[in-house]
Amino acid sequence: MSLSREQLMRYHDGELSEAEAHAVEAALEDEPELAGELEAYGELGSFVRAWDQSNSAKLATFDVSASVMAALEPPRARVHALLPRIATWVSLGAAIAAGSVLVVRSWSAPPVAPGGPRAGEHAELSIASAVPELSAVLPGQEAKPSPATIESVDFGSNAGTVFVVSTDSSETPVVWMPDDAEPDEGDEDRSESL
Amino acid sequence: MKRVSLALCTLVAVLTLPAYAAKDKPSPSAAPAPSVAPAPSAQPKVEHPLATEVLILHATNEQKGIDPRIGKLPELGKPPFSNYDSYQVLERARLPLKADDPQNLKLPNGRTLQVRLLDESGPNSVRLSASINRPNGKEFLPLLEVKAQVGQAFIVAGQSHKKGILVLVIRVVK
Numbered sequence: 107m108s109l110s111r112e113q114l115m116r117y118h119d120g121e122l123s124e125a126e127a128h129a130v131e132a133a134l135e136d137e138p139e140l141a142g143e144l145e146a147y148g149e150l151g152s153f154v155r156a157w158d159q160s161n162s163a164k165l166a167t168f169d170v171s172a173s174v175m176a177a178l179e180p181p182r183a184r185v186h187a188l189l190p191r192i193a194t195w196v197s198l199g200a201a202i203a204a205g206s207v208l209v210v211r212s213w214s215a216p217p218v219a220p221g222g223p224r225a226g227e228h229a230e231l232s233i234a235s236a237v238p239e240l241s242a243v244l245p246g247q248e249a250k251p252s253p254a255t256i257e258s259v260d261f262g263s264n265a266g267t268v269f270v271v272s273t274d275s276s277e278t279p280v281v282w283m284p285d286d287a288e289p290d291e292g293d294e295d296r297s298e299s300l
Numbered sequence: 301m302k303r304v305s306l307a308l309c310t311l312v313a314v315l316t317l318p319a320y321a322a323k324d325k326p327s328p329s330a331a332p333a334p335s336v337a338p339a340p341s342a343q344p345k346v347e348h349p350l351a352t353e354v355l356i357l358h359a360t361n362e363q364k365g366i367d368p369r370i371g372k373l374p375e376l377g378k379p380p381f382s383n384y385d386s387y388q389v390l391e392r393a394r395l396p397l398k399a400d401d402p403q404n405l406k407l408p409n410g411r412t413l414q415v416r417l418l419d420e421s422g423p424n425s426v427r428l429s430a431s432i433n434r435p436n437g438k439e440f441l442p443l444l445e446v447k448a449q450v451g452q453a454f455i456v457a458g459q460s461h462k463k464g465i466l467v468l469v470i471r472v473v474k
Contacts, residue, residue: 254448254472257427262442266458271381273374281444282380284458284465 109133109140118147253277349396350426350450352415353473354405356391359384359457360464373469375455384464394473397428409461410435413468424450426472432456448472 109130116122117130134140256268256279266283357370364386366376376387395403397417405413411432418427426448432441446454453471460466 252449252452254446254452254454256454257445257447258443259445260441260443262439264440266441271375271378271455273378275374278375278453278455279446280375280455280457281441282458283441283456285440285460 109137111143114140114144115147118144118151254279256281349398349474350417350420350424351394351396351473352403352428353471354391354393354395354413354415355389355469355471356393356408357467357469358388358390358408358461358464359467360386360388360462362386362463364388381457381467386464387467390466397426397472407432407459407466407468409459409466411440411459413456415470418445421447422449424474428472430456430470432459446470450474 113122113126113130117127122130134144253270253276259266259268259281261283264283264285266281268279268281271278271280355370357367359381361384366387367389369389369392370376370387375381376384390408393405395405395415397403397415399417399419402414402416405415407413411434414431414433416429418429420426428446428448430441430444430446431439434440440459441456444456448454450472453469455467455469457467458465
């Protein structure tokens, strides 16, 4: 007669009826190896009982919430580890965004109105180039409108200078050409020249 | 990582969109810029064509003072104009600015001032050229190119005339 493992375990645990127990005992006599297996079940039961006794105190004080929180600790640690990286990325993104804003605003800003040359009230300039107005406006001082710009001058064979006359309210480019060369036909008097 | 990328994209969009939006809005304080002006084909017709107002002054030292018709011209009190104590208005002329039609103005010394529109860089901004020729056809001031806005002026001065000099105040007007 062959015994199932379940029957043997139930026999070990004393859960079989009397008839079934007799049958198992008969089988154990016929097959000595089953006795060894039954002995192993006994050792396993002893081990379980011993483990149960040694851990009963721990089981009694087992805190589920603490275990859950402990289980959550690793992801939290990961989040903490990611924060510096996120901050770096956010900073980088903010820098890129700020750069984009500056570029867009520089594209959309109106061009700087060119101002005339300014080198004192009577500074001589060979040509007035488009120099942006750089003079600072002090608090309470009225901002001067940007002057017209002399872009190019051809004096021909004559001498001339270009300068800017600056007043409190305006700056005006001046092309100064004193003509002390030969008189024109029809001009009555050109005896005086600056 | 996806959340970080999404957050970055959102941040960039939030920061840059207002700039794009502001680009399309006209600035109330700034003058209309040529860069945001509509295409030439879409530009509205200018109701008042631009022109130059030429004020011809005669500067002398005849102790006559400054002609009140000149109005406010503080440049006359600054060197080298302050070297003259008398300024008289000889003529005030308005020359329309036209690219294909140079405008001539005969000066008191017999020379001719010619003004021509080079291009309009905006509704109130122009590039113009000016030249002064002698009666014999010789050039006195062959070429002067100026970029100016409405209301801005430049001065051409120094030509001898009747014990003094001529001062041409050329202003862009509408």
